Amino acid sequence: MNAVTTLNRAAERTSAGDIEVIRVEANLGAEVRGLDLTGPITDEVADLLRNLLWEHQVLFFRDTGIDDEKQAEIGRVFGPPVADSIQKRRGAKDEDIIPFNTGPYANGYYGTPWHADATYLQTPYLVSILRSVIAPELGGDTAYSSGISAYESLPEDVKQKIAGLTAIHRPNGKAYKLIEDKEELEDYLSEYSGTEHPVVITHPFNGKKVLYVNEGFAQEIVGLPEEEGKELLNYLTKQFYRPENIVRFKWQPGSLAIWDNRAVQHYGIADYGNAQRQLVRVVAKGDRPTR
Ligand code: SIN
Numbered sequence: 231m232n233a234v235t236t237l238n239r240a241a242e243r244t245s246a247g248d249i250e251v252i253r254v255e256a257n258l259g260a261e262v263r264g265l266d267l268t269g270p271i272t273d274e275v276a277d278l279l280r281n282l283l284w285e286h287q288v289l290f291f292r293d294t295g296i297d298d299e300k301q302a303e304i305g306r307v308f309g310p311p312v313a314d315s316i317q318k319r320r321g322a323k324d325e326d327i328i329p330f331n332t333g334p335y336a337n338g339y340y341g342t343p344w345h346a347d348a349t350y351l352q353t354p355y356l357v358s359i360l361r362s363v364i365a366p367e368l369g370g371d372t373a374y375s376s377g378i379s380a381y382e383s384l385p386e387d388v389k390q391k392i393a394g395l396t397a398i399h400r401p402n403g404k405a406y407k408l409i410e411d412k413e414e415l416e417d418y419l420s421e422y423s424g425t426e427h428p429v430v431i432t433h434p435f436n437g438k439k440v441l442y443v444n445e446g447f448a449q450e451i452v453g454l455p456e457e458e459g460k461e462l463l464n465y466l467t468k469q470f471y472r473p474e475n476i477v478r479f480k481w482q483p484g485s486l487a488i489w490d491n492r493a494v495q496h497y498g499i500a501d502y503g504n505a506q507r508q509l510v511r512v513v514a515k516g517d518r519p520t521r
Pocket residue numbers: 332339341342370371372496497498499
């Protein structure tokens with residue numbers, strides 16, 4: 231199987247083959263065309279998916295025609311499945327697939343802040359995969375922002391300042407939105423009371439430095455006075471708003487996005503009123519992020 235990569239804004243083409251990989255933004259994102267995901271996920275396909283993901287950080291596919299089972303199989307290319315921490319306490323098994331309704335308006339998942347999935351865990355997911363089942367005609371895109379380009383564009387003095395720092399991540403914002411029962415909320419928050427991760431991690435497969443604090447879960451910088459820590463976190467998390475670091479994906483039923491949850495953060499855009507929006511998520515377990 232050969233892949234053709236069309237570089238964004240470059241006239242260059244490499245090799246020939248039946249799969250087209252179209253880089254969609256300068257710093258991240260590629261659309262993959264011509265790969266039949268309904269077919270067997272052979273070792274060759276698995277290698278291709280991993281290699282493309284570590285290179286482009288987020289991959290987009292259209293009209294996949296795949297079902298939950300096939301999506302789970304694609305997830306296992308990257309690691310074993312993991313249940314969401316709230317669902318798990320309610321009895322869900324790691325391999326359960328629970329569709330994720332994000333509309334109509336006022337649902338807890340109607341819009342999400344910039345975050346990488348589950349960084350409040352010691353071992354946040356390595357890869358997350360969303361598939362659209364129902365998509366609004368307009369709105370409800372998901373935006374992805376690169377922690378690699380966010381890190382690379384930081385001034386040198388900031389890079390030096392943050393090199394040895396760690397931050398505490400907690401799921402409080404998500405928990406308050408999704409858990410109504412007071413007792414369950416308290417139990418959950420005491421179980422997930424804070425996990426420390428380096429502010430800058432090294433990507434496990436491409437060796438690049440990644441800015442690894444996110445607005446959704448990173449709450450304090452260890453060892454800095456509260457105000458100074460907040461100011462620094464605010465500055466760092468704002469790097470993910472920069473258009474240079476972002477690619478935005480418009481969902482259609484059957485679309486699939488696979489993202490490198492070490493390298494990118496994502497943001498669910500809350501601009502679709504009462505339209506229905508349903509996604510199916512599968513995630514793959516990761517190791518502990520390291521410096
Ligand atoms: C999420 O934040 O995990 C979901 C993103 C979305 O709804 O677009």
